[in-house]
Amino acid sequence: MKKVWFHLLGVMAVVIGAVALTTHSTPVSASGTFKVGMECGYAPFNWTQSTSANGAVKIQGSSDYANGYDVQMAKKVAKALGKKPVIVKTSWDGLPPALTSGKIDAIIAGMSPTPDRRKTIDFTNTYYASKLTVVVRRDSKFAKATNIQDFKGAKITAQLSTFHYQAIKQMKGVVKEEAMNNFPAMRVALESGTIDGYVSEIPEGITAQDANPNLKYLKFSKANGFKTSPEDVDLAIGLRKNEADKATINATLAKITTKERNQMMNTAVAVQPDTSSQGNWFLSILKQYGPMLLRGTGMTLLISLIGTIVGFVIGLLVGIIRTIPTPKTKGKRGLQWFINWLLSVYIEVFRGTPMIVQAAVLYYGAAQAFGINMNKTMAALVIVSINTGAYISEIIRGGIISVDEGQFEAAHALGFTHLQTMMKVILPQAVRNSLPAVTNEFIVNIKDTSVLSVISVSELFFSAETVAGQNFQFFHTYLIVSAIYLILTFTISRLFRLIERRIDGPKNYNVMNNQMQVETPEVK
Amino acid sequence: MAEPIIQVQNLKKAFGNHEVLTDINFDVNKGEVVSIIGRSGSGKSTLLRNINLLEEPTGGQILFHNQSILDQNFDLPHYRAAVGMVFQQFNLFSNLTVLENVVTPQTTVLKRNAAEAKTHALELLKQVGMDPFVNAKPDQLSGGQKQRVAIARAVAMDPEVLLFDEPTSALDPEMVDDVLNAMKALATTGLTMIVVTHEMAFARDVSDRVVFMNEGVIAEMGTPEQIFDHPQQTATQEFLKRYLNRA
Numbered sequence: 097m098k099k100v101w102f103h104l105l106g107v108m109a110v111v112i113g114a115v116a117l118t119t120h121s122t123p124v125s126a127s128g129t130f131k132v133g134m135e136c137g138y139a140p141f142n143w144t145q146s147t148s149a150n151g152a153v154k155i156q157g158s159s160d161y162a163n164g165y166d167v168q169m170a171k172k173v174a175k176a177l178g179k180k181p182v183i184v185k186t187s188w189d190g191l192p193p194a195l196t197s198g199k200i201d202a203i204i205a206g207m208s209p210t211p212d213r214r215k216t217i218d219f220t221n222t223y224y225a226s227k228l229t230v231v232v233r234r235d236s237k238f239a240k241a242t243n244i245q246d247f248k249g250a251k252i253t254a255q256l257s258t259f260h261y262q263a264i265k266q267m268k269g270v271v272k273e274e275a276m277n278n279f280p281a282m283r284v285a286l287e288s289g290t291i292d293g294y295v296s297e298i299p300e301g302i303t304a305q306d307a308n309p310n311l312k313y314l315k316f317s318k319a320n321g322f323k324t325s326p327e328d329v330d331l332a333i334g335l336r337k338n339e340a341d342k343a344t345i346n347a348t349l350a351k352i353t354t355k356e357r358n359q360m361m362n363t364a365v366a367v368q369p370d371t372s373s374q375g376n377w378f379l380s381i382l383k384q385y386g387p388m389l390l391r392g393t394g395m396t397l398l399i400s401l402i403g404t405i406v407g408f409v410i411g412l413l414v415g416i417i418r419t420i421p422t423p424k425t426k427g428k429r430g431l432q433w434f435i436n437w438l439l440s441v442y443i444e445v446f447r448g449t450p451m452i453v454q455a456a457v458l459y460y461g462a463a464q465a466f467g468i469n470m471n472k473t474m475a476a477l478v479i480v481s482i483n484t485g486a487y488i489s490e491i492i493r494g495g496i497i498s499v500d501e502g503q504f505e506a507a508h509a510l511g512f513t514h515l516q517t518m519m520k521v522i523l524p525q526a527v528r529n530s531l532p533a534v535t536n537e538f539i540v541n542i543k544d545t546s547v548l549s550v551i552s553v554s555e556l557f558f559s560a561e562t563v564a565g566q567n568f569q570f571f572h573t574y575l576i577v578s579a580i581y582l583i584l585t586f587t588i589s590r591l592f593r594l595i596e597r598r599i600d601g602p603k604n605y606n607v608m609n610n611q612m613q614v615e616t617p618e619v620k
Numbered sequence: 621m622a623e624p625i626i627q628v629q630n631l632k633k634a635f636g637n638h639e640v641l642t643d644i645n646f647d648v649n650k651g652e653v654v655s656i657i658g659r660s661g662s663g664k665s666t667l668l669r670n671i672n673l674l675e676e677p678t679g680g681q682i683l684f685h686n687q688s689i690l691d692q693n694f695d696l697p698h699y700r701a702a703v704g705m706v707f708q709q710f711n712l713f714s715n716l717t718v719l720e721n722v723v724t725p726q727t728t729v730l731k732r733n734a735a736e737a738k739t740h741a742l743e744l745l746k747q748v749g750m751d752p753f754v755n756a757k758p759d760q761l762s763g764g765q766k767q768r769v770a771i772a773r774a775v776a777m778d779p780e781v782l783l784f785d786e787p788t789s790a791l792d793p794e795m796v797d798d799v800l801n802a803m804k805a806l807a808t809t810g811l812t813m814i815v816v817t818h819e820m821a822f823a824r825d826v827s828d829r830v831v832f833m834n835e836g837v838i839a840e841m842g843t844p845e846q847i848f849d850h851p852q853q854t855a856t857q858e859f860l861k862r863y864l865n866r867a
Contacts, residue, residue, distance in 0.1 A: 424692060505674055506711035506770075510777060511701035511729040520724055524715040601717075601757060 130174040131156070133186040133200035134166050137565035138279060139303045140364035141206040142166040144185070144562045146388065150367045156184045157472065158554055160388060160562075165299070165364040166204040169223055173202070173333070176348035177341055186552045188278065189257065192216055193456070195334055197463035202345075203334030206297070209327050210259055218337045220345050222330035224357055228263055228322040229301040232293040233286060234312045243320035245269075250292040253282060259328040260295040266322055279304075280565040286311065287570075295322075297329070302365055307568045369566045377572045385563045385573075392559030393580055399476050399548070399555060400541035406477075407484025408534060414439055414485070415492035415526065416518045439489070446486035452547040455479045459551040476553045480545065484537055491533045495526030528599050535592040539585045556580060625650045625685065625781060625812055626671065626703075632679035633666055640666045642836040644680070648781070653813045655823035655844075658833035659859060664816040665708075667833070668783050671814070672703050701729045704774035708786040710766040712758035712773070718745065719754035722773045730777065737776075744772040748802045764795025771802050775811075782806070784815040820863050824848050832856045 134142040142164040152161035162183040174181035184200045194200045195217055209219035232238045238250050248269035254260035256275040264272050273291055276282045282294040301313025423429055459475040462468040499522050507517040546557030560577040564570045624647040631644040641663045648654055656664045669675045682689050712721050722741035726732045745751045748768035774782055788796045800822050807826050823830050830847040832840040834855045851857045
């Protein structure tokens with residue numbers, strides 16, 4: 097019981113420290129770049145493309161480009177500020193923390209200035225005024241709806257943390273489904289019949305209909321449509337509170353007329369990536385998005401490989417430290433107790449919290465609390481390594497326990513020190529015993545790096561989301577991606593089997609001469 | 621000749637409230653072969669394990685060359701290298717081959733160079749008849765073969781004293797002789813040996829002195845003739861009667 101309390105105390109100390117430090121705000125970077133965060137997957141506002149065509153801007157830390165209404169707007173604003181626009185691809189939920197932690201300077205992502213959002217961030221004036229719609233299947237009975245009250249019994253959803261989802265309340269008699277993470281997911285759900293419609297805004301509706309002829313967005317007259325407040329349908333640029341450039345940006349926006357804005361939107365709808373595919377779907381996806389998927393695969397492999405290796409080394413070290421025999425002097429014993437306590441706190445904390453939360457805390461938290469602006473890939477490597485280390489420590493501990501006590505005794509009786517015993521005798525056996533579990537951990541890492549999309553690391557899953565968001569061939573894209581995952585994990589499990597066999601050595605050994613004659617030793 | 625190499629004084633060992641050794645006193649002289657016999661549970665193995673500190677004594681003193689091994693600053697790894705041990709369960713390092721089992725302790729603890737250690741190891745493996753098996757892993761050997769390798773491993777450290785903890789008790793009867801022969805060969809080299817054993821013939825023929833332990837104390841101690849032919853204590857007589865009748 098006492099032990100449990102100490103663990104809790106340690107966790108609380110960490111949390112309190114972190115909270116105390118978050119109150120400091122990071123200064124705005126006075127660099128010559130204007131870093132704009134967006135999903136790059138919400139056409140026609142923003143999307144990802146592989147060329148710089150139609151005035152696209154390169155995405156930071158990637159060889160892909162972003163384009164769309166938001167990107168063009170970002171270019172205008174940056175120009176007015178005399179800065180160079182940089183697009184930072186960030187998941188929707190990651191946008192506000194990325195802004196407050198200084199990873200980006202502005203959010204131009206089709207975001208509405210809701211009162212809730214205003215609590216944490218500031219907004220400029222409107223840069224696009226939109227209208228709500230419902231996207232349905234063309235062949236469904238709801239396709240002819242002209243009033244938002246025509247949806248009795250329909251399963252309706254909207255994007256998570258948007259006012260779209262709140263607006264479902266106005267549709268009497270609908271079945272409100274769980275909110276979804278992004279538009280591609282909702283389009284898939286709609287097409288597959290899991291839902292009957294989703295609430296969206298007109299530009300997105302146009303795009304969905306253009307991309308997929310089976311879908312249709314509905315127009316409602318003012319009286320029959322959604323009642324919305326201007327702060328919801330009006331889209332604004334998100335800024336940090338007390339941003340010095342706010343006035344300049346508002347002045348720039350004021351100069352862009354409604355006509356000009358509609359023009360920009362029409363252009364965006366017109367130039368958004370072509371989603372109709374010709375010929376073999378498999379080849380066309382590979383041809384168009386092969387490099388993107390390949391880079392995603394490389395990133396996934398890099399993170400999980402390095403994460404597993406570093407985690408393995410951490411696990412071995414922890415294993416060695418935790419099995420050190422109790423020293424004789426009191427001071428050393430106290431130190432050992434303290435180190436062991438720290439290690440168990442480490443293991444409990446990292447094993448006991450989801451990696452997705454750890455990644456968000458490390459990447460956004462470190463920036464917000466300490467002003468440390470970590471590279472995304474670096475943060476991903478650190479998180480996966482530390483997380484894996486916690487698991488492998490326990491795996492190795494199990495491996496050490498499974499080694500016969502006699503092995504320790506024999507080594508000690510020969511005069512081996514603790515470190516020598518571990519390195520030469522115990523760990524080789526413990527590692528051999530733990531290898532199947534470590535393989536498991538590696539495979540889990542390959543798949544679980546997908547949660548790193550929360551900090552917008554462009555690993556395989558994040559790339560897949562982007563591709564699917566562009567070509568709307570969800571089933572096909574994810575089928576290819578699952579094949580890639582399977583190839584990776586299968587190769588790794590086979591590879592580790594080979595390693596295991598290699599460690600075990602040959603079943604037959606070479607006898608240097610006839611072993612039948614050596615049963616009785618000669619006495620000399 | 622009577623130069624004591626190990627002196628055990630008033631040694632006590634308890635596991636919790638259970639006292640296993642109550643008050644043990646005996647000296648081992650250089651070059652002597654001492655056999656410790658007695659019933660199972662009489663404390664023989666515990667005594668041996670206290671001598672190389674695999675168990676920490678609860679009381680008393682153990683001296684090696686007149687120096688206390690229980691001292692805070694005592695160089696334990698060096699002492700353990702000088703006082704080898706052969707286990708009932710062999711305890712060969714299962715991740716290493718036969719040759720590596722004998723080479724690694726030399727290079728690790730004594731810092732011998734690999735070539736020298738290998739030559740030494742091959743020579744000793746040959747003496748115990750295990751040289752054909754240098755590339756085998758312990759799991760591929762029989763009990764008797766393993767124990768001969770374990771003996772070679774202990775001897776390779778050039779110890780001053782070798783402790784044997786029932787080295788033949790886990791072996792099939794036909795394997796026992798191979799191991800006993802190897803031990804006999806060692807006894808003739810002048811190595812100091814302390815052997816916990818149930819092999820009465822070995823104790824009688826090979827040892828210089830026999831210690832009979834009973835319920836945590838040394839009940840009787842003397843030359844093999846004294847113990848086997850003229851035991852003074854009834855406990856010794858009863859124990860030997862049972863054993864010798866069986867043989």
